[in-house]
Ligand SMILES: Nc1ncnc2c1ncn2[C@@H]1O[C@H](COP(=O)(O)OP(=O)(O)OP(=O)(O)O)[C@@H](O)[C@H]1O
């Protein structure tokens with residue numbers, strides 16, 4: 001897909017969750033993600049969009065090995081993560097970070113935010129002493145637009161946007177080359193969302209970061225992402241450069257997603273959703289991806 005070595009290379013990734021049969025019979029599995037493949041180049045942002053339950057977070061957690069895939073491979077800078085020892089995986093994971101939707105849940109309410117960011121160094125940088133850690137944390141606070149004088153404060157003393165900045169400071173502390181951002185702005189005030197997105201862009205330019213950016217916000221995805229993958233029922237149905245995808249969507253699901261503006265009248269909205277369900281029934285399951293133009297992949301339909 002790209003000429004340079006990708007930071008992340010995902011091949012035929014599937015994730016099935018066991019479904020426990022309540023009647024005591026043999027449990028079956030729910031296939032949340034099925035046969036997904038993509039690369040992300042250094043410094044690139046790949047957007048991942050799709051309706052709720054389509055498997056976006058499952059892919060994000062599989063790629064970082066927080067919740068490993070049931071099939072397929074994830075290679076990070078050319079190394080298959082499944083082949084690493086637990087110790088080597090821990091070391092490698094310092095270079096793969098995640099930023100979540102809810103920064104308050106990620107933070108420890110009883111730990112000062114400075115100590116929280118410093119924890120990254122305590123866990124992974126035994127060579128640093130307390131003074132060095134403090135200086136490094138102060139530098140990170142400045143880098144994400146927070147006053148280092150606030151290092152001793154606790155999470156509840158910050159706004160949502162500031163808390164997300166703290167999580168981002170911790171995510172970049174160990175100089176990762178890849179960050180999974182799972183709905184990082186969805187819980188923030190609209191007025192704050194652009195600031196956090198701009199921070200992510202600045203950090204990408206400075207540090208050469210690659211992002212997997214998971215979002216419901218199709219406008220923000222177009223603005224931020226170089227390429228976009230559209231997920232439907234656990235499968236990629238379309239993948240293309242952002243402008244191309246938005247200007248020339250080919251898969252019926254992508255078209256519906258881009259056209260999906262909820263209607264204010266409940267009866268009209270019910271009718272719209274029913275029509276969409278009928279369309280989806282008629283479409284059947286998406287097939288293999290076909291390259292319809294250079295870099296533009298569409299599932300057979
Ligand atoms: N631990 C789990 N056990 C069983 N099923 C799960 C588990 N985690 C997720 N699922 C199911 O897998 C599917 C995909 O979930 P996932 O959280 O990846 O979706 P998503 O695209 O991130 O949705 P959202 O936009 O709501 O965050 C859903 O149907 C969900 O119910």
Ligand SMILES: [Mg+2]
Pocket residue numbers: 056057058
């Ligand atoms: Mg999710």
